[in-house]
Amino acid sequence: MTSFTPDFRHLIRLSDDTGLFEHARHAVARRQHGYCTDDVARGLVVVSREPTPSPRLIRLSECYLTFLTHAQDRYGAFHNRLGFDRRWRDPPGLGDWWGRAMWGLGTAAARHASPWIREEALAAFVAGAGQRSSHPRAMAFAGLGAAEVLRAAPDSAVAAALLTHAADSVGPSAEDPFWPWPEPSLTYANAALAEVLVAAGELSGDRPLLDRGIRLLTWLCDVQTRLDRFSVVATAGWRRDEPRDRYDQQPIEVAALTDACATAALATGDPAWLDEVRRAADWFQGANDASAPMWDPATGGGYDGLTEHGPNLNQGAESTLALISTMQHARALP
Template sequence: MDYQRHWLEDSGSDDSHGRALWSLGTMLGRSNTPALHSMAGRLFEQALPAILNTTSPRAWAFALIGIQEYLQRFAGDRMASQVREELAGRLLALYKRHRSDEWRWYEDGLTYCNAALPHALLMCGRWIPNNSMTEAGLESLSWLADLQRANTEGRHFVPIGSNGFYQRGGDRARFDQQPVEAQAMVSVCLEAHRITGDKRWRKEARCAFEWFLGRNDLNLPVYDPTTGGCRDGLHPDRPNENQGAESTLAFLQALLELRLAENAVLPVDTR
């Protein structure tokens, strides 16, 4: 949509459709506001069938996270359950098709919001339930966590860079590093901890969160306590000083999820 509120595309992107279902499903699953339920319920019902026509694994993953949130409250919805099983089956099939001992992933490349893929499969594996999905989710997450760790002392979190990403058999991009990668990693590691009880995943979640606070390649904070915002990422030589909505929301979501999981005050002043 442009500034005159005219649509610029004949149809929206797979990614935006998946994210819309994620937000609607989460709101329906967690909110207790009747007015919001009525509006979001209609949108969720209308948008759900169309996700089956998309081809993006990330769109499937975003939608699956929202569908699972929705089903926590509306477990009897057969349509939502059927869409969940279809999309989760697609993700598992992708993983089996691309996986090797050296490359434990769903595609031939890692791009953006990578952690959403094992996150969706872990949630579905737990609640469908399906052990193969859980095992694939944990295996791919473990591989991703090892990949996104510095080789220096301290082993800080290093997300896949957006300036080239990482294609199978190619060179991995180190920069630019984006806040959504840290947030996605926090979320999936906390989910893995809830499923397994393995303390490793709480440590991994905390390590990814500390990227915001300065435990990163530049040793500079991405979160800005003076504004309450979050910088838009790390360039090779400096932070991106723009503080956009996506980045700030990524920080706040990661912080909230950690607070809920740990029930403790984190070492950051957000007042």
């Protein structure tokens, strides 16, 4: 990786003709753990963002899109876990994986370089857009897919309805200025909740909603900054008025912040948000609590977590996709 150039080598290594392997031992895919819709959907997001994808990346797009349409049932819900034997391990549902599948499909429908992939992805998106999840993060992820569709097709009523419901599912902000977050704790993919408010406010012309999303994202960036570096909430989470663990930090949290800050920059035109995108990219390059690079130059893979002893050297799909996603945003920095 030169500067902030996305590196797809390890994503290709983790993919076969079925999908994207979830886990790896160092850089070697662990086939016994199979595939999951969560990661395949994230994979479709990043390959769809490439303006001039190589033939190999287009092939990945086809594979990931086929996986998602195979995972989707006739009601629009999705299976999540597929074994290496190509048998589903769970019934279709509306958990986070449904939201991420909708995000991937919406991004492909709006951005992919191949017209036929855009068309097929939109059909699958519409098939799932009538569903609603009881989980706020699942709704936020789906809302981000709806926002992608709306930017490409502003008259899409089904996408507009889904985005509105996604923003509503975030819930009201807390009244405490020291903890305005709508939940009593920070858990995972927190920035997606702020991002969907920003996107919904921008695309609907609802300035108070946009401002609310910006306030939450500003607070989230502030509480996850230490010595001018991102220090994201660890896997244990952080509950209001309780001590906060410093480790184990996950790359997906940095990627979620990057996505949200890039959306804020687009919605507001404020270049200060691009500084946050740069800080997120720097986290992967070593500007973190362990002063350690969070990717392997030999493989292009992203490390699975930041511990007090340095990186977890396993290079699974989630962390590698977080690396690629962040570098895609950073690539456009002035």
